Amino acid sequence: MRRTGRRYRSGRAAENYDIIVIGSGIGGLSLAALMTKLGKRVCVLEQHYTAGGFTHSYEREGFEWDVGVHYIGEVHKPHSTLRRLFDVISDGALKWSAMDNTYDRIIIGDRRVDFVEGRAALIDSLVEHFPAEEAAIRRYIELVDETARSAQKFFAGQAMPRLLGRAYHTARPLLVPKNCYRSVREVLEELTQNQELIGVLTGQWGDYGMVPRDASFLMHATVVKHYFGGGSYPIGGSWQIPDTITPVIRAGGGEVFTYAKVEEIVIEKGRAVGVRMENGDVLRAPQIVSSAGARLTFEKLLPATVRESLGYPAKLKQVKTSSAHLCIYAGFKGTAAELGLPKTNLWIYPTPHHEANTAAFQADVNAPFPMLYISFPSAKDPDWNTNYPGKSTVEVLTMAPWQWFEKWQDTTWGQRGEDYDTFKAQLQERLLEALYKELPQLRDALVYAELSTPLSTAWFGNYPEGEIYGLDHDVERFRQSWLHPITPVPGLALTGQDVVTAGVGGALMGGMLTACAIMGRKANKVMDLVKNWQPQ
Structure with a gap:
C-alpha cells in the first residue's frame, strides 16, 4: 500500500x-x-x-x-x-501527461457533445450541435474569459494582511465584472433560453458541486477556462x-x-x-x-x-457545506487499450435540467442519478501498464446528500451494520449498471468494486458532513x-x-x-x- x-x-x-x-x-x-x-x-x-x-x-x-x-x-x-x-x-x-484532445464528453440523452482543446475548437463543437445558438455560444466564451481573468483581482485581497484584505474586499465589487457576483443560470439565461444548451454548457458542474441556479458564475468560469487548453494527469x-x-x-x-x-x-x-x-x-x-x-x-x-x-x-x-458524493472504485482484467477505455471523462445526465434532476434524486433514491462522472485513471497514466500490467481501473461518481447517511455517522468504518451494507450494495449495483450501459464490454471483465459513501469521506478525510469541496461556492460565500x-x-x-x-x-x-x-x-x-x- x-x-x-x-x-x-x-x-x-x-x-x-x-x-x-x-x-x-x-x-x-x-x-x-x-x-x-x-x-x-x-x-x-x-x-x-x-x-x-x-x-x-x-x-x-x-x-x-x-x-x-x-x-x-x-x-x-x-x-x-x-x-x-x-x-x-x-x-x-x-x-504530467496530456489527456485526449477531447477532455470531457457531455452526454444528455442521445446527445453527445465533446469539450475539446482550444477555444476555437470548443466553439466549433458546440455550434455543430446548436447552430442557431452560435452568437450565444461565442458570447458565453467571451464572458467565461472575462470573468475568469478577473480572478486574480478578485482574490488579490487574500494575499494581503487581514485589515488591508478586508478593505480590499469592500472595494472589490468596483474592480471586477458584475458577473462574479451572479449565479450561473442568471448569466446564461441572459444569453439563451435554450435549456438543452444551458445543460451542456454547465455539464461540468460536478467539478465544483453546485447546480447552475446556485453556483457562482465566477466559480463556473474559472473551472471552464481552466480546461480550455485540455486536461492532464500526473x-x-x-x-x-x-x-x-x-x-x-x-x-x-x-x-x-x-x-x-x-x-x-x-x-x-x-x-x-x-x-x-x-x-x-x-x-x-x-x-x-x-x-x-x-x-x-x-x-x-x-x-x-x-x-x-x-x-x-x-x-x-x-455559508453552506458543499456536496457529498458516492464513488465506485472498480478494477477490471485487461488493459485500457484492450477494454477500449478512453482518457476522456464522461459526464452523463438524465435531462438537461440539472436542478430538477438533483431535486428528484434527493427526494427519491430510486430516481435517476442526477449526474454521473466516469473517469479512467489507468488510461490517463502512461506508467500504469508497467506498474499494473493486464489491469484497468474506472471510477464512477455521483452526488448524494449527507442526510441519507447521517444515521450511521456514529458507527465505525467497516462495521456500520447490515442495513447500511444493504443500502450501499443497492447503490453500488445501480452505479455499475449505469457504467455497463455506457461501456457494456466491462460487464464480464469486473474483478473488484468498492463504493465510497459520504461516511467514508467523513471518516478518512475528517469532513464533518462528508463534503468534498469545503464550503459551497455560491455568491454569498464570496461575500x-x-x-x-x-x-x-x-x-x-x-x-x-x-x-x-x-x-x-x-x-x-x-x-x-x-x-x-x-x-x-x-x-x-x-x-x-x-x-x-x-x-x-
Whole structure:
C-alpha cells in the first residue's frame, strides 16, 4: 500500500518548528513547501495513514485509484502559474501527461457533445450541435474569459494582511465584472433560453458541486477556462503529488506526519501557540496554519470560548457545506487499450435540467442519478501498464446528500451494520449498471468494486458532513470578508480551498496566497519563488 509521510509518535516531532500545518491536502502541502523554500522549518500533521488529502491514491486487491485528482488544467503550459507552482513545491519532480484532445464528453440523452482543446475548437463543437445558438455560444466564451481573468483581482485581497484584505474586499465589487457576483443560470439565461444548451454548457458542474441556479458564475468560469487548453494527469498516479512535495519539506528540516490527529489549537494569552494532539502531546510553533477547512477549524479545533468570542457560530451560518458524493472504485482484467477505455471523462445526465434532476434524486433514491462522472485513471497514466500490467481501473461518481447517511455517522468504518451494507450494495449495483450501459464490454471483465459513501469521506478525510469541496461556492460565500487566510487570532492562519475556490488548483493557489499573507510586506518573496524557478 502506498503511503507518504512518517507515522507520528511522541518524541518524533522536533521542538523548534517555525510553522505547524494541520492537514496535508494540497493547500497545506503547497504552503508548507513554499515556506520551507523561504527558510522556515515546517511540521505538517495529517490524521490519515497517508499524506495528500484528496490528492492521495489507495490500493486494494492489486488495483490503485486516485481519490480526488481526476484531471488538472493549465499544467501543460510550462510557464503557467499553476505549473510553475507545482514545479516549485516538487522541485520539478512532478510530471504530467496530456489527456485526449477531447477532455470531457457531455452526454444528455442521445446527445453527445465533446469539450475539446482550444477555444476555437470548443466553439466549433458546440455550434455543430446548436447552430442557431452560435452568437450565444461565442458570447458565453467571451464572458467565461472575462470573468475568469478577473480572478486574480478578485482574490488579490487574500494575499494581503487581514485589515488591508478586508478593505480590499469592500472595494472589490468596483474592480471586477458584475458577473462574479451572479449565479450561473442568471448569466446564461441572459444569453439563451435554450435549456438543452444551458445543460451542456454547465455539464461540468460536478467539478465544483453546485447546480447552475446556485453556483457562482465566477466559480463556473474559472473551472471552464481552466480546461480550455485540455486536461492532464500526473504520471505515476495522483499519489505522486504528495510524494514529490514531501521531500522538499524534509530538506528544510521539516516533516510530514501521518496518524497525527489534532484535537485542538492551543491558545495562550489570546494567541495560537501550538496544537494538542489526540494522544495529549502539545506541539508548539509561533505560526499555526489550518488546512482542515473553515468549518472544522472554527467549529471544533478552536476552543469554544475563542470561537464564540469571535462570532464564528454566526459567521458559519452565512455559508453552506458543499456536496457529498458516492464513488465506485472498480478494477477490471485487461488493459485500457484492450477494454477500449478512453482518457476522456464522461459526464452523463438524465435531462438537461440539472436542478430538477438533483431535486428528484434527493427526494427519491430510486430516481435517476442526477449526474454521473466516469473517469479512467489507468488510461490517463502512461506508467500504469508497467506498474499494473493486464489491469484497468474506472471510477464512477455521483452526488448524494449527507442526510441519507447521517444515521450511521456514529458507527465505525467497516462495521456500520447490515442495513447500511444493504443500502450501499443497492447503490453500488445501480452505479455499475449505469457504467455497463455506457461501456457494456466491462460487464464480464469486473474483478473488484468498492463504493465510497459520504461516511467514508467523513471518516478518512475528517469532513464533518462528508463534503468534498469545503464550503459551497455560491455568491454569498464570496461575500464573506472573514474567509481570509489571516484569522483574528494572532498566530493562526487558514489555507486550502476555503480561502480561494474548490478543486486541486484552487486549494493549491490557496496555499500560495496564505504564504503571501503570512509574509506580509515580504510577500514578493513568495511570488519570486514562482517567477524565478528553474530546473536544478
